[in-house]
Amino acid sequence: MINNNSSALNLLAGWFFDGTGCPAQKNVFIKIKNNIIKSVDNIQSGDLRSRDIIDLRHCTIMPGLVDSHVHLAMSGSVDPAVRDMQLSIIFEDIKKIMGARILRNLSCGVLALRDGGDRACHTLNFKHKYLNFDKYPVCIKTPGSGWHAKGRYGRFIGQSPQDDKTLKDSVVSFRKNIDHIKIINSGLNSFKKFGKETRPQFAFNELKEAIKKGNNLGLKTMIHANGKEPVRMAIEAGCHSIEHGYFMGHNNLRLMAEKGVFWIPTLIPVNAAAHLFDKTSKEAAMAHRTLEHQFEQITIAKKLGVKIAVGTDAGSIGVYHGKAVAEEMKLLLKAGLSIEDVVCSATCNGAELLGINKIIGTLRAGMPATFIVFSGGPLSILDKLFLPEQIYINGGQWDVIKM
Numbered sequence: 001m002i003n004n005n006s007s008a009l010n011l012l013a014g015w016f017f018d019g020t021g022c023p024a025q026k027n028v029f030i031k032i033k034n035n036i037i038k039s040v041d042n043i044q045s046g047d048l049r050s051r052d053i054i055d056l057r058h059c060t061i062m063p064g065l066v067d068s069h070v071h072l073a074m075s076g077s078v079d080p081a082v083r084d085m086q087l088s089i090i091f092e093d094i095k096k097i098m099g100a101r102i103l104r105n106l107s108c109g110v111l112a113l114r115d116g117g118d119r120a121c122h123t124l125n126f127k128h129k130y131l132n133f134d135k136y137p138v139c140i141k142t143p144g145s146g147w148h149a150k151g152r153y154g155r156f157i158g159q160s161p162q163d164d165k166t167l168k169d170s171v172v173s174f175r176k177n178i179d180h181i182k183i184i185n186s187g188l189n190s191f192k193k194f195g196k197e198t199r200p201q202f203a204f205n206e207l208k209e210a211i212k213k214g215n216n217l218g219l220k221t222m223i224h225a226n227g228k229e230p231v232r233m234a235i236e237a238g239c240h241s242i243e244h245g246y247f248m249g250h251n252n253l254r255l256m257a258e259k260g261v262f263w264i265p266t267l268i269p270v271n272a273a274a275h276l277f278d279k280t281s282k283e284a285a286m287a288h289r290t291l292e293h294q295f296e297q298i299t300i301a302k303k304l305g306v307k308i309a310v311g312t313d314a315g316s317i318g319v320y321h322g323k324a325v326a327e328e329m330k331l332l333l334k335a336g337l338s339i340e341d342v343v344c345s346a347t348c349n350g351a352e353l354l355g356i357n358k359i360i361g362t363l364r365a366g367m368p369a370t371f372i373v374f375s376g377g378p379l380s381i382l383d384k385l386f387l388p389e390q391i392y393i394n395g396g397q398w399d400v401i402k403m
Helices: 045-049 080-086 091-107 122-130 167-173 204-216 228-236 250-259 268-276 282-304 324-334 339-346 348-354 378-384
Strands: 008-016 025-033 036-042 053-063 065-070 110-115 139-141 180-184 220-225 241-244 262-264 371-375 390-393 396-398
Touching (some): 091 110, 180 204, 204 220, 228 241, 324 378, 371 378
Parallel strands (some): 220 241, 241 262
Antiparallel strands (some): 025 036
């Protein structure tokens, strides 16, 4: 529930991230009126005498977080039986579970989610039947179902075009109520052979025509792709984001920077796999090596200016909704990004990718007063993301749920 008891608020923040990648400011005075940020300035001695002042000088304030790749219809369970059950569960049995997952994200300061699809379109159904702002003040974008080639990887998150339909025709027939398009153009990473590349799932012209049609419908396209060729095809076909992008190489990263394609590296699923395998196994060693290679690609991407957005792939094996965002951010920090870059990837970049950057993602005059508050300084926030001290949504304070 959001409590909004005042049309005007004055906040003192010990540290402040605006979300753009700029260094954290210290000792900031934030004026809010009618749920909109009016000004962000350095604290002056006179500010301490302002009315309706909230003293948060022991805290860091930052924009609400965005998880740019989740699967709300799936859990992070490592139990094969549970994962099989998720393929056949009916909407009536999953709707309460999905609502709990959304609130779990909210309790961790995650205020926007970009879904990667599920075969039965449960997330799409939930969004249009039950997602109301009073109960779930979280923005959710979903493609409904993803698209994969017949007989190829992706059955649990999507469907394949019927024999008499092209990928473009399938996208057109499935466009109602969706927010974006999800296409799968490769397989999974191998933990037996380092850097193994699967062949692309679709022909280049198929991808290009489907993405072009999506553009005409006002829909962006997210493409699951690992390996040089599947990623190259997706970028040149005009996709808006590459999901995963393992082993895609320097040339593709350069091409992404040139074309303004976002990258969602999804580090945590491979990290989870590395710890789920027997630590002495070949698979565990391969997972660690794969993760290190992805770190190297992130270093290159940073130098080239590729826009990176935080996406956890929550719902995949060992990746749990809500808390996964902090874990992904820690891995990006380990990969060599600065804390400012990591915050930008989890806020401003995600909001831009989702097309919601006028309501969330940055904190500046004129933006809605939507932000999260953590005790401690900037370097401590990644350990505090599991439990924000306060969450403000459109100027009102959300009752933080202890989950």
